[in-house]
Amino acid sequence: MTSQAVDHVALLPLYAAAATAILALLADLFAGRRAVTITATLLGALATGVTALAVGPWDPTFCVPGGCSWVPSWPAAVTAALFAGLTAGVLALSVPALRLGTAPAGEFCFLLACSMTGGVTVAYAGDLLTLIVGLETLTLPLYVLVGLRRFAPGERTTTDAASASVTFFLISVISTAIALLGIALNYAATGAVHLALLGPAPAPFAALAGVGAALLVIGLSFKVAAVPLHAWAPATYDGAPVPIAAYLSTASKLGGVLALAAVAARLDTSVVVAVLAVLTMTVGNLVALRQTRMVRLLAWSSMAQAGYILAALALGAPGVPAALAYAVFLMVLELIAFGVVVALRPAAADGGTLDDFRGAARRHPWLGAALVLALAGLAGLPPGLAGLFAKVSVVEALVAEGWIWLAGVVVVNAVIALAYYVRVGALLYAPGAPVARPVARPVAAALVATTIVAVVLGFAPQLLLGAF
Incomplete structure (x- = not known):
């Protein structure tokens, strides 16, 4: 038996994320003040992002001949920093509700930091088991965070939050079981779990490996709310606190995209992923046309956006850079959209109906x-240049690889989506303005920072594309 050396420098981003969760607990225990707990968690999240970028590409650790379980690289560092930034942004959006006592600040911050730790693990994962562990660590705290909401007088009952949490949990358990079955079948066929060792199975086991890869993709598709494991998303988003819905639509979805990209780049899953892409973007856009509640509309829109990402992943390795870049652009734009919803609604309220935003x-x-x-970016129109470049990068990748028909489906769906994006934009300037409300400073700061990032990425997308 040989000992295995552990490179602790490579693990610093994970240590920082885990320390943030512990710090949140200690701050709540010893200080007992909401502001101290929130500030400590916020600083920990920012320190995690800085640590990830400072370490950058480093020697991998937890290695066996041919593969490693922890692989630091620039894409991993960028996505880990993005997880930390999203956590900080969602925490800032949650401050007004936490001040009203809608959830205990200590538990809220601890669970959010634990979820961030899972996201960092996904970013650096070098094998399928670490990937699944990271995804579950990212997702498990969200079951509780979704159900933490207590509605203010006059709002809907807490049954919505409990129902959303239970629905989210049950479908997640099923999807994880499907993904684990896929890993087991693929391992039986190839004997590999490390991403670097994944590849075609020997001829006698090719069919078994194909089934395993398909089941793995279908199980992981839950994280991005892809068809057929999509029904949980609208109810869960609408029943959760709006900032947590933002986290589900950004950080949780980013984790799913990373996992799918890792699998699609190494296994032959093009047919399955292409079918999921077409169904997901089409169902998402068509159902979004009929929505009357803001958060449900954003949920179906987010699902359609995931379909565009899956379209790039159908190409396998050649489509991964475009898919990851699109995912990052999407996270920034989604956070802006949900942040504005938080700012325009009363603290701790739900997302409201579209008419509640008339004239806002x-x-x-x-x-x-x-x-x-944000809406223009999601639609792929100026002035949302970030979203425009994201869609162009996906279409270009599809055309370059000869997938003209799938590029056409993406374009048609993008045109369909214009209907509901334009409808929401028009409502914002329609007569009948709602009562003006002061915007909390943390919410305003988060929105300003995220908007600046979106504008910078829109005018200089090569800063992001170069990282992948």
Whole structure:
């Protein structure tokens, strides 16, 4: 038996994320003040992102001949920093509700930091088992965070939050079981779990490996709310606190995209992923056309956006850079959209109906402009240049690899999506402005920072594309 050396420098981002969760608990235990707990968690999240970028590409650790379980690289560092940034942004959006006592700050911050730790693990995972462990660590705290919401007087009952949490949990358990079965079948056929060792199975086991790869992709598709494991998303988003819905639509979805990209780049899953892409973007866009609640519309829109990412992943390794870049652009734009919803609604309230946002831009012009920027980006139109470059990168990758028909499906769905994006944008400037409300400073700071990032990426997308 040989001992295995552990490179602790490579693990520093994970240590920082885990320390943030512990720090949140200790701050709540010894200080007992909400502001101290939130500030400690926020600083820990920012330190995690800085640590990931400072370590950058490093020697992998937990290695066996041919593969490693922890693989630091620039894409891993960028995505780990993005997980940390999303955590900090969602925490800032949650401050007004936490001040009202809608959830205990200590538990809230601890669970959010634990979820961030799972995201960092996914970013650096070098084998399928570490990937699954990271995804579950990312997702498990969210079951509780979704159900933590207590509604203010006049809002809907807590049954919605409990139902959303249970639905999310049950479908997640089923999807994880499917993914684990896929890993087991693939291991039986190839004897490999490390990503570097994945590849075609020997001829006698090719069919078994194909079934395993298909089941693995279907199980992981839950994380991005892809068809057929998509029904949980609208109810869960709408029943959760709006900032947690934002986290589900950004960080949780990013984890799923990373996992799918790792599998699609190494296994022959093009047919399955292409079918999932077409169904996901089409169902998402068509159902979004009929939505009357803001968060449900954003949920179905987010599902359609995941379909575009899957379209790039159908190409296998050649489509991974475009898919990951699209995912990052999407995370930034989604956080802006949900952040504006938080800013325009009363603290701790749900996302409201579309009519609740009628004329909002007349009283809050800057917030209206930010939401229009996010919607334009999601639609792939100027001035949302980040979203425009994201869609162009996916279509270019599909055309370059000869997948003209799938590129056409992406374009058609993008045109369909214009209907509901334009409808929401028009409502913001329609007559009948709602009562103006002050915007909490943490929410405003998060929105300003995220909007700046979106604008920078829009004008200099090569900064992101170069990382992948």
